[in-house]
Amino acid sequence: MAFVEVARLFVDPKRARVYEHGWQSWSPTTAYPATSTSHRPVAAHSLTQNYRPGRPAPAEGFQGEGLLVVDSGDGRVVSFEAGSPVSVPSIRARLDGDVLIVSADDLVRSQGADDMASALTDFGDRFAATCGVEYIRQPPTxxxxxxxxxxxxxxxxxxxxxxxxxxxxxxxxxxxxxxxxxxxxxxxxxxxxxxxxxxxxxxxxxxxxxxxxxxxxxxxxxxxxxxxxxxxxxxxxxxxxxxxxxxxxxxxxxxxxxxxxxxxxxxxxxxxxxxxxxxxxxxxxxxxxxxxxxxxxxxxxxxxxxxxxxxxxxxxxxxxxxxxxxxxxxxxxxxxxxxxxxxxxxxxxxxxxxxxxxxxxxxxxxxxxxxxxxxxxxxxxxxxxxxxxxxxxxxxxxxxxxxxxxxxxxxxxxxxxxxxxxxxxxxxxx
The missing domain is CATH 3.20.20.70 (Aldolase class I)
Structure with a gap:
């Protein structure tokens, strides 16, 4: 599926950050300066085994899987999110001057938040409710x-x-x-x-x-x-x-x-x-x-x-x-x-x-x-x-x-x- 532009956000390039959520357990997941590029696989087979199969990230910028959060650096925070556990879009972002261009290969929702931590926890609450999570058991050692x-x-x-x-x-x-x-x-x-x-x-x-x-x-x-x-x-x-x-x-x-x-x-x-x-x-x-x-x-x-x-x-x-x-x-x-x-x-x-x-x-x-x-x-x-x-x-x-x-x-x-x-x-x- 082709990537379609979903937003253009004015940011402070010196202060803006992008949180990129990886596809699976082993995929790197963290927040980066908007001027950087996120982690990439080193070996060819790692794309399938450790990242998202069939969805290589672009040479520059970011690709979140089902979740990407942008802190513009001037007090504005926006999250781009999957709405379902069976439809998880890849969401890209690239910096062009002082504009961050966001695109996705499927439907995404966008939500504002006070800060990046709130954007993550609010999405977690919404997505857990969508998936029917009601009770989490105490784990054994x-x-x-x-x-x-x-x-x-x-x-x-x-x-x-x-x-x-x-x-x-x-x-x-x-x-x-x-x-x-x-x-x-x-x-x-x-x-x-x-x-x-x-x-x-x-x-x-x-x-x-x-x-x-x-x-x-x-x-x-x-x-x-x-x-x-x-x-x-x-x-x-x-x-x-x-x-x-x-x-x-x-x-x-x-x-x-x-x-x-x-x-x-x-x-x-x-x-x-x-x-x-x-x-x-x-x-x-x-x-x-x-x-x-x-x-x-x-x-x-x-x-x-x-x-x-x-x-x-x-x-x-x-x-x-x-x-x-x-x-x-x-x-x-x-x-x-x-x-x-x-x-x-x-x-x-x-x-x-x-x-x-x-x-x-x-x-x-x-x-x-x-x-x-x-x-x-x-x-x-x-x-x-x-x-x-x-x-x-x-x-x-x-x-x-x-x-x-x-x-x-x-x-x-x-x-x-x-x-x-x-x-x-x-x-x-x-």
Whole structure:
């Protein structure tokens, strides 16, 4: 769809700012000087995997996905907004002298506000009401296997940390097994050789007094998976990214509906009731309507009491369907992202988005900044802990407990013991 001009705003170029909302969890989201250009992907495959597929931003200026806010620098603030979770326009802005030209590829609403923070929170309230958000649940605390063990995680790693959490008396509600438990991405019905029986692992976790959680990328499949080999008709034709050493493809939620119901029935019956649903953008490659239907169908299978955490998800297209949402890219032991792309794993990118999307907490869902990692060797770990403490609605940890030093253990215990209520934060740093 072509971009059509929707507004021309006179601004003070020296003081004006533009808030650009990214498409999905990992897409950079923050406010910029109007004279600058927002972040862009570094690698070609990142446009699909980390930004908005098929909608490359212009060489200069800004492109918000469903939301762009302009502070003119002279007291006037205007937001340009999506009105529906299934119709999310791309909204561009470029500076021409002292005029900011705003255009969009679909219908947008415009609203005035007193300041940028009010524009964001007012939009959040309006959009949440449109999506039927009425009640946000208090989140559990969680231990996640990913940032210590990555895909090498084993059953013994999980058991060892269950015991260590108990011995340290850490207030952890959920033990969440991340990527690595499955035989291949897309082949969720066949655990890897390192795991065997999921029901036995879940039973062991429940015996410790905690809830079993598991990572799944329901709308993504590796090109080498059995699912891709046996059911190419379930896949979107264009690749969804490059990961795990090869190409990945989106799984059409409608075409694969029966299969996805079987997967989540198996996981539910094995004893899991906390689900980290990752790479969700791959289910929205064709239609936000089909994506929302697929996500709602997963909720129907796992039940209303299960806790759903979205990740890598189209943000506005997911409102009303998950309990918590990752609002930034993956955290990493390193501060700077690889190649300088702030959609990639890093503390810099995670901090940027955690602050830039703080207004969504308590309105759309519980914000997940990503896991606290506090072991020695993590760069600027105190800065990341402070961000999680200030803006982390979901409190999860992802260190091997035996890797923590005294500072790491003390900080971990404090943040797990002081989980904020799912209410909007008082302070916003857009």
């Amino acid at each position: 969680a231990w996640c296997s990913w940032y210590q063990y990555y895909r090498r995680v084993t059953v013994d790693d999980v058991h060892r940390n269950v015991d260590a959490i108990g011995e340290a008396d850490l207030p952890v509600d959920v033990i969440q097994i991340d990527d690595g438990w499955q035989s291949a991405v897309g082949d969720w019905l066949s655990p890897s050789e390192r795991f065997g029986s999921l029901s036995r692992i879940a039973e062991r976790i429940r015996e410790s007094g905690r809830r079993p959680g598991i990572w799944v990328a329901p709308f993504l499949a590796s090109a080498t998976s059995e699912l891709a080999r046996r059911h190419p008709e379930w896949l979107y034709p264009d690749r969804a990214g490059h990961n795990w050493g090869g190409d990945t493809f989106g799984v059409n939620p409608d075409a694969a509906a029966d299969h996805l119901a079987t997967v989540f029935t198996m996981l539910r019956d094995a004893g899991f009731d906390y689900f980290k649903l990752d790479f969700l953008y791959a289910g929205a490659l064709d239609s936000l309507t089909d994506y929302r239907s697929g996500l709602a169908a997963i909720r129907d299978v796992v039940g209303a009491d299960a806790y759903l955490l979205g990740c890598g998800a189209p943000i506005l297209g997911s409102v009303g369907l998950v309990d918590a949402m990752r609002v930034g890219p993956d955290i990493a032991p390193s501060y700077e992202p690889p190649g300088g792309d702030l959609s990639q794993p890093s503390q810099a990118g995670a901090i940027l988005n955690t602050r830039g999307r703080a207004w969504q907490h308590g309105r759309f869902w519980v914000n997940d900044p990503d896991c606290l990692i506090a072991r020695p060797g993590v760069e600027r770990r105190a800065e990341w802990a402070a961000t999680v403490e200030a803006f982390g609605g979901l409190r999860s940890i992802s260190d091997g407990i035996d890797e923590l030093d005294e500072w790491g253990l003390t900080t971990t215990r404090r943040l797990l013991a002081d989980v904020p209520a799912p209410l909007p934060f008082d302070e916003l740093l857009a």
